[in-house]
Amino acid sequence: xxxxxxxxxxxxxxxxxxxxxxxxxxxxxxxxxxxxxxxxxxxxxxxxxxxxxxxxxxxxxxxxxxxxxxxxxxxxxxxxxxxxxxxxxxxxxxxxxxxxxxxxxxxxxxxxxxxxxxxxxxxxxxxxxxxxxxxxxxxxxxxxxxxxxxxxxxxxxxxxxxxxxxxxxxxxxxxxxxxxxxxxxxxxxxxxxxxxxxxxxxxxxxxxxxxxxxxxxxxxxxxxxxxxxxxxxxxxxxxxxxxxxxxxxxxxxxxxxxxxxxxxxxxxxxxxxxxxxxxxxxxxxxxxxxxxxxxxxxxxxxxxxxxxxxxxxxxxxxxxxxxxxxxxxxxxxxxxxxxxxxxx
Amino acid sequence: xxxxxxxxxxxxxxxxxxxxxxxxxxxxxxxxxxxxxxxxxxxxxxxxxxxxxxxxxxxxxxxxxxxxxxxxxxxxxxxxxxxxxxxxxxxxxxxxxxxxxxxxxxxxxxxxxxxxxxxxxxxxxxxxxxxxxxxxxxxxxxxxxxxxxxxxxxxxxxxxxxxxxxxxxxxxxxxxxxxxxxxxxxxxxxxxxxxxxxxxxxxxxxxxxxxxxxxxxxxxxxxxxxxxxxxxxxxxxxxxxxxxxxxxxxxxxxxxxxxxxxxxxxxxxxxxxxxxxxxxxxxxxxxxxxxxxxxxxxxxxxxxxxxxxxxxxxxxxxxxxxxxxxxxxxxxxxxxxxxxxx
Numbered sequence: 001x002x003x004x005x006x007x008x009x010x011x012x013x014x015x016x017x018x019x020x021x022x023x024x025x026x027x028x029x030x031x032x033x034x035x036x037x038x039x040x041x042x043x044x045x046x047x048x049x050x051x052x053x054x055x056x057x058x059x060x061x062x063x064x065x066x067x068x069x070x071x072x073x074x075x076x077x078x079x080x081x082x083x084x085x086x087x088x089x090x091x092x093x094x095x096x097x098x099x100x101x102x103x104x105x106x107x108x109x110x111x112x113x114x115x116x117x118x119x120x121x122x123x124x125x126x127x128x129x130x131x132x133x134x135x136x137x138x139x140x141x142x143x144x145x146x147x148x149x150x151x152x153x154x155x156x157x158x159x160x161x162x163x164x165x166x167x168x169x170x171x172x173x174x175x176x177x178x179x180x181x182x183x184x185x186x187x188x189x190x191x192x193x194x195x196x197x198x199x200x201x202x203x204x205x206x207x208x209x210x211x212x213x214x215x216x217x218x219x220x221x222x223x224x225x226x227x228x229x230x231x232x233x234x235x236x237x238x239x240x241x242x243x244x245x246x247x248x249x250x251x252x253x254x255x256x257x258x259x260x261x262x263x264x265x266x267x268x269x270x271x272x273x274x275x276x277x278x279x280x281x282x283x284x285x286x287x288x289x290x291x292x293x294x295x296x297x298x299x300x301x302x303x304x305x306x307x308x309x310x311x312x313x314x315x316x317x318x319x320x321x322x323x324x325x326x327x328x329x330x331x332x333x334x335x336x337x338x339x340x341x342x343x344x
Numbered sequence: 345x346x347x348x349x350x351x352x353x354x355x356x357x358x359x360x361x362x363x364x365x366x367x368x369x370x371x372x373x374x375x376x377x378x379x380x381x382x383x384x385x386x387x388x389x390x391x392x393x394x395x396x397x398x399x400x401x402x403x404x405x406x407x408x409x410x411x412x413x414x415x416x417x418x419x420x421x422x423x424x425x426x427x428x429x430x431x432x433x434x435x436x437x438x439x440x441x442x443x444x445x446x447x448x449x450x451x452x453x454x455x456x457x458x459x460x461x462x463x464x465x466x467x468x469x470x471x472x473x474x475x476x477x478x479x480x481x482x483x484x485x486x487x488x489x490x491x492x493x494x495x496x497x498x499x500x501x502x503x504x505x506x507x508x509x510x511x512x513x514x515x516x517x518x519x520x521x522x523x524x525x526x527x528x529x530x531x532x533x534x535x536x537x538x539x540x541x542x543x544x545x546x547x548x549x550x551x552x553x554x555x556x557x558x559x560x561x562x563x564x565x566x567x568x569x570x571x572x573x574x575x576x577x578x579x580x581x582x583x584x585x586x587x588x589x590x591x592x593x594x595x596x597x598x599x600x601x602x603x604x605x606x607x608x609x610x611x612x613x614x615x616x617x618x619x620x621x622x623x624x625x626x627x628x629x630x631x632x633x634x635x636x637x638x639x640x641x642x643x644x645x646x647x648x649x650x651x652x653x654x655x656x657x658x659x660x661x662x663x664x665x666x667x668x669x670x671x672x673x674x675x676x677x678x679x680x681x682x683x684x685x686x
Contacts, residue, residue, distance in 0.1 A: 055534040163622040193386040194561050194605050198618030220534065227607030227616065250609060264539040265609055268567035268591050281536060286504050 005046045007182045007214040008067060008100060012076035013040040015062055019291060034290045036062045038238045039076070044182050044214035049205070051217045051229030051246065053261070057287050059238040060218045064184045067216065068102040069093060098128045101175035105187040107167035111159040117143075117170050118155045124177030145210075146173045146203060165196035169203065176207070182214040190219070201228050222261055226250040231325075234258050237287050237298040244326030254320045254328040257299045297331070305332060345376040347416060348555050349398070349441075349523055354411035356390070356397040364407075365626045367393040369579045371411075372653070375523065380549065380556040382570035382587065384563045384602070386623050390579040391559045392446065395525050399443055400425065400433060415440065418522060439469055442516035446528040451512060452500040458511055459496040462486070465518055481518065489514040490544055506537040513545065517552065525557045542569055564606045567591045575599050578624050578634030581653060585661035595656060595663040598635045633666070641667060 016033035025032070037059040044050055054060040065071050067078060069087050077084050080099060087093045104110040111120060121139050125131045132138050143151040146169040159167055168188060175183060185204065189197040205228060208215050217229050225232045225246055232246040234255065242255040253259045260281055281302050288294050294301055300310040309331050318333040320326045356368035368390040375381050385391045396402045398413045413425040417440065428436055445451050453461060462482035466473055473481075483493040489510040491503075500508055509529065516524055526545075530538040546569065549556060558570055566573050567587050574584040575598065583596040594600045601619035608614075621638040624630060630637050636646040645651075645666045653662045654670020 055536065165622055193623055194563070195386055195602060195619040196622055198605055198607075198616050199620065202617070223607045223609045226609060226613065247613070260536055262609060264535040266535075266562060266565040266568055267609055268564045268603075268606075269608075269610060281540070286506060286537070 004048070006043055007046055007081065008044040008216075009079040009082075010040055010042045010063070010067060010076065011079065013042075013063065013066055013073060013078065014038050014075035015059075015066055015071060016074045032291055035238050035293050036290060037066065040235075040240055042216075042233060042240075044216055046181065046214050047208060047212045048231065049208060049215045049217050049229040051219060051225035051232045052235060053219055053222050053225050053232060054235035055220060055261075055287060057237075057290070058235040059290075060235050061186050063235075064102065064186045064216060064218050068100060068184050069096055070102075094127070097180075098178050099180055100182045100184065101178050101180040102184040102186065103168075103171055103175050103188050106191050107164060107171050108159075108191070110171050111167055113159055116156050116158055117162075120170065120174050121155075121177055124174045128178040130177060130179055142173045142177055145176060145207065146170070148173070163196075164192045165200060168192060168200055172200075172203070172207070176211070180213070182216070184216045184218075186218045187220070188217070189224070190221070197224075204228070221265075222250060223265055234261065237293060238290055239298055240329065241299065242328040242330075244320075244323060248323045248326045252322060252326075254326065254333065255299075255330045256303045256305055256332075258328075260302075297329070307331060345379070347374045347414075348377045349375040349416070349557075350412075350414040351394075351398055352412040352414065354394070354397060354413065355409045356393050356402065357407050357409045358393075359405045360407065364409075366629075367406075367579050367626055368397060371576075371579075371581055373574055373581065373584070375555050375557060377522075378549075378553055378555055379572065380546075380558055380570040382566035382573040383557060383559045383576060384561065384566050384573060385576035386561055388623050388626060389576040390626075391576050392527055393579075394576070395443065395527050395557065395559055398425065399437065399441055399525065400428075401443070415523075438465060438516075438521065439519045440521055441523040441525065442519070442521040443525040443527065444512050444516050444529045447532060452508055454500050457497050457499055458486075458503070462496075462511075462515055462518060465515060469519055485514040485518050486511070488517070488548065490540075506533055506541065509533060509537075509541060510544075513541070517548065517554070520552060521554060523555050523557065525559070527559045528561070529558075531560065531562075538565075563602050575602065578629060579626060580634065580664065581662075582635065582665070583661075583663045584653075585663075589659070589661060595661075595668045596635075596665045597639050597641050597667070601638075633664075643667075 015037040016035055019032045019034060021030065021032065040063055042050060052060045052063060066073050072088065079085065085096060087096045118139065121142055122135065125135065125138055130138065139155060140151040143154055148154045148166060148169055162170065189200050192200060201224065204215060207213060217225065219225055229246045232249040233243040234241050234249065234257065236257045242249060242253065242258045249258065250262060253262055288298060288301060296312045297310045297315050300306040303310065315329040315331050317327045317329050320328060320333055351371055351373040354368060354371045357364040357366050359365055371394055383391050393406065396406065397408050402408065408426060414422050415425050416422040425436060459479065459482055462485060463478040466478045466481060483496060486493050486496065491507055491510055495503065503511065530541055558566065560566060570587050572584065573587050573590050574581050575596065576582065577598050583594065583599045590599060591603065594603055604616050605618045607616060619638055624634050632647040632649055633651050636642040639646065651664040651666050652670060653664040655662055656668040656670065
């Protein structure tokens with residue numbers, strides 16, 4: 001088993017949520033939908049962290065839920081070890097969940113307040129038949145993995161007796177109880193206090209290395225993606241706009257949206273408040289409606305560098321060429337094609 | 345610089361008697377005219393309680409159990425906000441000090457138009473103003489915060505989160521207050537919107553000349569946007585310094601830990617550790633320095649005696665840490681009591 005083995009793959013993943021129609025629309029047979037996710041490709045490999053960065057409403061959480069098979073998809077494919085999988089609850093879902101687990105944003109809501117930590121973890125172990133011979137030992141091992149030691153101190157506590165960071169660790173332990181190959185972490189640290197966020201991220205990284213997990217890290221904080229992830233993908237309005245290894249994407253961003261995102265992030269080194277050459281936003285800082293997304297590139301109404309072509313043609317993935325694997329869906333980088341068209 | 349708001353030894357408790365939770369303890373802080381003072385801390389550090397305490401907006405069981413808040417109006421004698429009569433307080437609020445609340449997006453009344461809510465403030469504070477002037481003023485305010493005045497008749501649900509936040513800021517500024525307190529004003533917004541709104545706020549401050557107390561947990565944001573930063577931990581101010589000084593050379597181990605809790609976007613990628621442990625429970629505070637159980641550099645006085653906010657050098661910065669004892673002991677107030685409260 002190599003460390004770069006592909007666990008989970010999304011190919012052209014698409015999700016549209018239907019919108020309630022008025023009577024007139026029903027008679028005219030008009031169908032409108034929220035285009036939450038369109039044509040998303042991503043690959044999770046063992047021992048690698050992929051970050052999915054985007055603003056609220058960009059569809060990043062929908063991608064996680066699609067990958068966890070919590071929603072049926074509208075189009076595209078999800079492949080687990082190369083085999084197309086589509087489960088709809090029941091036994092199939094349970095088998096899928098044994099391999100792909102999800103961690104949610106809010107540890108205050110994802111643990112049941114009337115049950116102890118022991119109950120939460122025991123259920124995860126029993127459902128996935130991972131108790132082994134000794135349940136108690138298995139529980140201790142789980143808590144030990146997430147550095148909640150000594151385990152006896154935490155096992156019989158209720159969620160409200162723990163701090164936010166400890167609760168999120170319990171949620172991670174519960175996900176590990178299924179012995180998954182892939183973890184989908186949907187903003188795992190954004191609800192936690194700043195001083196303990198890094199502790200949880202470092203724990204996830206440590207687990208990734210020890211258990212050879214594939215992790216999808218969803219976040220709105222591109223700086224934490226740089227810190228934690230090997231590969232970073234940027235989403236805007238339901239589409240992926242840029243991808244590559246984290247260092248390249250954050251240091252030499254190619255897509256105008258990624259530049260805007262990076263320049264907007266607080267940067268203590270800037271100190272003055274308004275430095276001159278920041279990426280600008282032609283719009284009012286808001287993403288577009290996803291019911292009728294803009295034609296062509298979805299970022300063109302806000303893009304400072306929009307060209308005529310951007311309003312009509314949907315940009316394809318174009319290799320940037322500075323580093324292998326760095327691509328952006330932006331017509332700015334389509335030099336060869338532009339040149340060839342100019343000749344013709 | 346002349347001070348505009350002086351907080352002197354403010355104590356705020358929740359509850360009464362022995363079981364009271366002491367959320368803010370002995371906080372002294374001065375806001376100067378025209379500056380942005382950042383107040384950073386984690387949840388439960390007492391930063392919001394401090395804001396509510398100094399504007400006397402605390403809901404029971406919150407009690408101000410001691411201290412003074414001296415306000416220096418543009419003209420006239422300074423007075424203590426905490427001893428204002430109800431009527432005086434009504435005059436003081438909004439006209440002198442306005443506050444933009446945490447989650448301000450949800451502070452607008454959903455069943456009233458934006459225009460009604462904006463003019464309502466004017467109706468209450470300047471009853472002699474004509475309806476026409478009020479409308480004009482509200483329009484002007486919306487334009488100032490970057491919303492087209494034709495949205496005057498919109499209801500809050502018709503506006504996006506960022507626009508609602510702008511309306512709230514406009515509403516806070518409509519009476520041209522001297523002091524604006526912002527309690528996590530952009531936490532619920534995306535980074536792009538956050539930068540736009542903060543940039544606009546800084547611009548407005550330069551134009552209108554008000555002072556800002558900016559409360560947030562995001563220290564990296566404060567370093568960029570404020571002049572001075574005070575860091576709170578466990579209800580006390582542990583360090584106060586100019587933003588650049590604090591960023592380059594934080595003295596208190598907690599400030600250092602907080603600064604290294606944010607991964608950087610630029611520069612070398614380094615291994616960061618955050619701060620071990622979790623924030624203290626205000627109902628059961630550790631003896632001595634409240635940070636000592638998490639502090640990597642704790643030594644023997646830390647667990648016994650509460651450190652005093654003192655000046656470690658001549659630059660005017662202050663820190664409450666035994667590692668950096670005050671250079672001039674005479675300046676420190678007499679609070680160096682050994683903590684034997686529990």
